[in-house]
Amino acid sequence: MRKSIIIGNWKLNGNQNMVNELILKIRQELDQIIVSCTVVIAPPMVYLERAAHALVGSNILLAAQNVDINTIGAFTGETSVQMLKDIGVKYIIIGHSERRTLHKENDILIAKKFIAVKEMGLIPILCIGETEAQRKSGSTYIVCAHQLDSILKILGTSDIFTDVVIAYEPVWAIGTGKSATPKQAQDIHKFIRNHIAQYNIKAAQEILIQYGGSVNSINAAELFMQPDIDGALVGNASLKADTFALIVKSCK
Numbered sequence: 001m002r003k004s005i006i007i008g009n010w011k012l013n014g015n016q017n018m019v020n021e022l023i024l025k026i027r028q029e030l031d032q033i034i035v036s037c038t039v040v041i042a043p044p045m046v047y048l049e050r051a052a053h054a055l056v057g058s059n060i061l062l063a064a065q066n067v068d069i070n071t072i073g074a075f076t077g078e079t080s081v082q083m084l085k086d087i088g089v090k091y092i093i094i095g096h097s098e099r100r101t102l103h104k105e106n107d108i109l110i111a112k113k114f115i116a117v118k119e120m121g122l123i124p125i126l127c128i129g130e131t132e133a134q135r136k137s138g139s140t141y142i143v144c145a146h147q148l149d150s151i152l153k154i155l156g157t158s159d160i161f162t163d164v165v166i167a168y169e170p171v172w173a174i175g176t177g178k179s180a181t182p183k184q185a186q187d188i189h190k191f192i193r194n195h196i197a198q199y200n201i202k203a204a205q206e207i208l209i210q211y212g213g214s215v216n217s218i219n220a221a222e223l224f225m226q227p228d229i230d231g232a233l234v235g236n237a238s239l240k241a242d243t244f245a246l247i248v249k250s251c252k
């Protein structure tokens, strides 16, 4: 049985007060109830330690939104997996479309980040997904398969899909208010799972594949009812405690 995972990706939002208040409110909503999924928040890097303190005594876990491939040394401005592990981070988002597009991260860099995260025993949340143009040209499946295969090709082992989360995030759905329909998302999640099964059947059955892209408190429940959707990577809607809590509560 896979345990679904809901991750709040705060992106470049917040300040010290907001971090304290949002976590306090999320805890008020979720700490007293039995939650059937894993709940994770990904505040901006600079607030992760503050968030770690604010989460003491809660089951909510921490993710980072990015990481460097290097472990130590003269890499100005970077943060290593070790540093994140040191302050209690468990998951690291990699390959997000905003980083692929705005920060020109390519498949090789993403694969290196993937292995750096796994080597330190943390869990990569690997984001994949097609653009609007790719969808319209009918290449959604090819794009998703290519993004998975490029990791495999670079790392060269089928074990890589254990202790990993895949986030299928169609780029056209991110921040647009236009989510994929449950059926659209389910079809692609199933394709992703079948694709991984070609390499490793056990890993394919166990791997968590979450959906991301304009998930909100209204569309979440139906998305989560799909057999191959194991939770969500939530952007905008994770910045409001009540909305985020409703999404978590709709994950059965």
Ligand code: PGA
Pocket (backbone or CB within 6 Å): 009, 169, 173, 174, 175, 176, 177, 212, 213, 214, 215, 233, 234, 235, 236, 237
């Ligand atoms: P969104 O973002 O929920 O605001 O569409 C999702 C994401 O980018 O992870």
